[in-house]
Amino acid sequence: MVNYRFDFSGKTAVVTGASGVIGGAFCEALIACGANVVMTYNSNGAPVYERLERRRGGGSKLSAYQLDCTVPEAIATHAEKIEADFGSIDMLVNCAGGHLPGSIGDGRKTFFDLDPLVMRDNSDFNLFAGCIWPCYHYGRKMLANPLGGSIVNISSMNAYRPLRGRASYAAAKAGVANFTQWLACHLAREFNPAIRVNCIAPGFFPGPHNRGIMTNEDGSLAWRGKEIVALTPMQRLGSPDDIVGTLLYYVSDLSRYVTGTMTPVDGGFVASAGL
Numbered sequence: 014m015v016n017y018r019f020d021f022s023g024k025t026a027v028v029t030g031a032s033g034v035i036g037g038a039f040c041e042a043l044i045a046c047g048a049n050v051v052m053t054y055n056s057n058g059a060p061v062y063e064r065l066e067r068r069r070g071g072g073s074k075l076s077a078y079q080l081d082c083t084v085p086e087a088i089a090t091h092a093e094k095i096e097a098d099f100g101s102i103d104m105l106v107n108c109a110g111g112h113l114p115g116s117i118g119d120g121r122k123t124f125f126d127l128d129p130l131v132m133r134d135n136s137d138f139n140l141f142a143g144c145i146w147p148c149y150h151y152g153r154k155m156l157a158n159p160l161g162g163s164i165v166n167i168s169s170m171n172a173y174r175p176l177r178g179r180a181s182y183a184a185a186k187a188g189v190a191n192f193t194q195w196l197a198c199h200l201a202r203e204f205n206p207a208i209r210v211n212c213i214a215p216g217f218f219p220g221p222h223n224r225g226i227m228t229n230e231d232g233s234l235a236w237r238g239k240e241i242v243a244l245t246p247m248q249r250l251g252s253p254d255d256i257v258g259t260l261l262y263y264v265s266d267l268s269r270y271v272t273g274t275m276t277p278v279d280g281g282f283v284a285s286a287g288l
Contacts, residue, residue: 019265021048022072025099026264027151029082029143030108031064032057034220035167038253039106039260040064044073046261048104051095053080055109074099082109082142088150095154102154104264105164110143110185111222118178132181139185140192143167148196148210156200161207163264166193168214168275173283190214190275197273209272211263216279217241218251244287247280 026043030036031052037060043050044064050073054061061077068075076098081087095102116135118124144166155162168189175183190212197210219227219238227238227250234242234250242248256278262268263276277283 019046019261021046021104021264023047023049024103025049025051025074025095025101026104026106027051027053027095027102027147028106028108029053029080029147030055030110030167031077032060033108033111033222034218034253035215035256036106036108037061037064038257039108041253042257042261043104043106043264044068044071044075047073049074049099051076051078051099053078053082053091053109055079055081082147083138085146085150088146092150092154095151101158102151103158103160103162105147105151105155105162106260106264107144107147107164107166109147110139110167112179112182113138116179116181118180120178122178124180127180135181136185136188139182140188143185144189145192148192152196152200152208155208156204158205158208161205161209163268164196164208164210165260165263166210166212168193168212170214170216170277170279170283172214172275173277186214193275194273201272207269209263209268211268211272212275213256213259213263214275214277214279214283215256216245216251216277216282218253218256241282244285245280245282246285249280251278251280 026048028040031040032054052061065077113135115131166189169186171183172187172190193212200208229235259278
C-alpha cells in the first residue's frame with residue numbers, strides 16, 4: 014500500500030475512465046490526499062458508485078457522472094457543470110480509452126483483414142475521445158487558474174513498442190504522447206505557464222477486462238501474462254499501487270517545473286531488448 018502524504022485539500026480533480034483499474038486507483042489516491050474528485054464513466058458505473066458511497070463523508074467533495082467521451086458536446090456540458098458545482102478544475106487525468114471490438118488482429122486476422130473504419134474509430138476513441146477533447150473542454154476551464162494546474166494524459170508502452178495486432182491503438186497512443194508535448198508548450202507559452210501537461214505510459218496492469226488472457230480467475234498468470242513477465246525485467250505484472258506515485262508526482266508541486274514529459278511505468282518493459 015502506498016503511503017499518501019500529499020495534501021490536495023480544496024483542489025478539484027477530474028478523472029475520466031474512473032471505472033477502470035488505473036482510473037480507479039488514481040481516484041482512490043486523490044481522494045486519500047484530500048482532493049475533490051469528479052469521476053466519469055461510460056458504461057460501467059458500478060465501481061464508481063461503490064467508491065462514491067464508500068468514500069462519502071470523508072472530507073472530499075465527490076461526484077460521479079456518466080459521460081460518453083466520443084461526444085465532444087457532452088464533455089463541454091460536463092465541464093460547465095463542474096465549474097458551477099466545484100468552482101474550478103485544478104487537475105485533469107485522462108484515463109478513458111481501450112480497444113474497441115474488432116480493432117485487434119489476433120493471429121488469425123492480419124492488418125489487412127481488419128475493418129479500416131473500425132481502426133479509424135479505435136484511433137479516434139483513444140486519441141480524440143480519450144485525450145484531445147477532454148483537454149480541450151476541461152483544460153479550457155483551467156486557463157485562468159492563478160496557481161495553474163496539471164493535466165495528465167495516459168498513453169501506453171505501445172507508444173514506444175507497438176505490440177502485435179494493435180496497429181490503431183499503438184498509433185493513437187503515440188499520438189497522445191506527441192499531443193502532450195504540443196499542448197504543454199502551447200499552454201505555457203500562450204496562456205498560463207503554471208499549467209503543466211504530462212503523460213504516463215502504463216505497462217501491463219491486469220483487470221477484469223483481460224481475465225483469462227493475462228491472468229486466470231485464481232490470479233495466476235495466463236498465457237499472455239507469462240509472455241509479458243518473460244519480457245519484463247522486474248519479472249511481474251503491474252499492480253495499481255505501482256502507478257499512483259507517478260500520478261501524485263505529476264499533479265503535485267514536486268513537478269512544478271516539469272511539463273511535456275512521458276514516464277513509463279512498466280517494470281522495465283520498454284527498456285529491455287528481451288535478450
